[in-house]
Amino acid sequence: MTKNKALLKLSDNVKLNMNNDAVIAEMVQTQDYYQKAILAEFAAFIPTKAVIYEMDSRLVSHAIYFSKYRDASKVYFFETNQARLRDARNDATRNKFLQIECLKPDWKNNRFVRLEKGKSVQANMIAPHVIHATAGMLETGTLEWLTKQLQDVKPVLWLETDGANFAEIASLLEEMQYQVRQQNGNNAVYTFQEAVLEPVENHELEEKILERLDTYKRQIDRMKQEYEEEVVIIQIKQDKEMLVLEEKYRAIEKNWMEQGKQHAEKSRQHQQESKEAKQLVQQISDAFNAERTVNNDLNKHIFSLLExxxxxxxxxxxxxxxxxxxxxxxxxxxxxxxxxxxxxxxxxxxxxxxxxxxxxxxxxxxxxxxxxxxxxx
Incomplete structure (x- = not known):
């Protein structure tokens, strides 16, 4: 029988697996969330009911903090190692944060899977409002995927700025019109800022406005497409659930009919048995009465002989x-x-x-x- 792993209990009774890394080591000392001061400072940039991508698998405490204190509607948590992914999923389940979904990422192919009933199922993720990435994650081939998110969604970014490739990332952020809104040490919050248009001639202004409108239209179309895809997925799920319910209803109805037939048959058999039992009782009663009459006559004859x-x-x-x-x-x-x-x-x-x-x-x-x-x- 294996011994249960020790759990780390935080100040608000959240319980986490005791993994051997620097993040857990710091939380063991503080008995609180990792980077709690920074979490509280940056919380103003995280909207309520937000969809958050937590890209560093060590920071399951961040995912729980977002769910508990910022009321995140969904937190996606990414990990390629199966054992650490299982530990993270256990942490979320143990603390009853069902909005945390643990996924195994393929950043290069933009493919993400979750484990469902022992099988890998491709996840259809909701577009993020906030992405949190550490320096280590930014150095592991996620830049192309992150660039696409910036182009399509323009989420709030919480990044660590001390990575080896952050100069390239800073250049990309500047190109994508992202600016620093808050910084604490090597952690910074970036948000998308539209460039201020300089006074130009009317036709140039119109072209830029049309270009911006086209951009907005593409974004709206993309969001509409995502929404329609979500609706289709939901409709498919509902259809499947309806089919399952209909099958269950048919099975229940069939079962009821069979039980009704069985009950009617049992009732008929019971009536027949009751009738036969009454006849048998009557026959026994008649035989008993006849035997009693014979016994009386025999007793009289015996008494006369004895006399x-x-x-x-x-x-x-x-x-x-x-x-x-x-x-x-x-x-x-x-x-x-x-x-x-x-x-x-x-x-x-x-x-x-x-x-x-x-x-x-x-x-x-x-x-x-x-x-x-x-x-x-």
Missing amino acids: EEKPLLMTMKKRDAQQVKELNNLKKENATLTRKLSQMTEKYDRLNSTKVIQMMRKYWKLKKKSQRLRNET
Whole structure:
């Protein structure tokens, strides 16, 4: 059985996995959110109900802060390592922030997947209002993807400015008309600022206005397309859910009909069994009554026979008593005779063992012998 991993508890009872990195190490010391002062300072640039892209997988605490204190409607969290992605998803689930969605990114191909029931499913992300990227993330091949976001959406940027390639990023931001709105150390907030148009001739102004209108139109068309795609996705999901509900309803209706048939059949069987049971009870009752009548007649006949045989039985009883008395007398006589026999036997034994009888036996033996000899001569 594996032992549960230790959890880090922050000041507001948020519990996070204890990963071995510098961010967790600082939160262990402060027992609070990483860069909490900067989070509070930059919070003014994060609108409520915003969609936020948190690009650094170490900063799950930022994602939770955005969800809890800025009421973000959606926070996308990106991580390529499966184990760290699972830990981040567990942190979001444990603290009940369902608006945090953990995705595995492919920045180069602009493809993002989430794990759903053990399978990788491509995610259809909502366009961001805010993107937070650390120096490490800006150095890992995300610049092309970030440039496209700046062109299409123009979100608020929270960037770390001490990366090796930040000079290139600063040039890109200037080109994309982004300006610093707030800075704290190596963290800065950038927002899109439209360039102020200088006075020009009317036709040039009209061209620029038309160009800007075209830009807005493209943005509106793109947003409309995204909205329509979202509507289609929602409609497909609703259709699937409706099909599932219809199948469930049909299954329930079929089950009810089968149960109704079974109930009717059971009711019919019960009525039949009840009828048969009543008939059986009636038959048993009739048989019992007939048997009772026969028993009464038989008892009367037996009693009449007993009355007729009673004198004979009384005579036999008297004879039996006389025979018992005679038997007792015979037993007494037998006992007396037995006692006398015993006495006679005892007298005989004593007499037989006397010397006179012994001499007489010898005499008779000699006499028989002499007589035999005379007969022989």
